[in-house]
Amino acid sequence: MKYTALEEIDFLWEPDEIKRFEQLWNDGVDIIELSIMLNRSEVEVAILIMDRHMQGGITEREFGVFGGKCVGRKLRKPRKVV
Structure with missing residues (x-):
């Protein structure tokens, strides 16, 4: 039997959720507080962070997912897997 990874994760986000x-x-909220405020699991928020990073929608923060104000530069694009 094949295994489906992350089957229980909700990958769908409304535009107003993305904006929030x-x-x-940008306000420096950490991943735990983000998950509480957005009523999502920490895994769902982590996946959104990775997506918004890859799409250029968020900038680097002093302490990454652990909070801190944005430092104004774009996050490094992930390297392509060959």
Whole structure:
């Protein structure tokens, strides 16, 4: 039998949720508080952080997912897996 990873994770986000997430991210809210404020699991928020990073929607923060104000530079793009 094949295994489906992350089957229980909700990957769908409404545009207003994305906007709220990005504002909270820019305000320095940490991943635990983000998950509480957005009523999502920490895994769902972590996946959104990775997605918004890859899409250029968020900038680097002093302490990354652990909070801190944004430092104004774009996060490094992930390297391509060959």
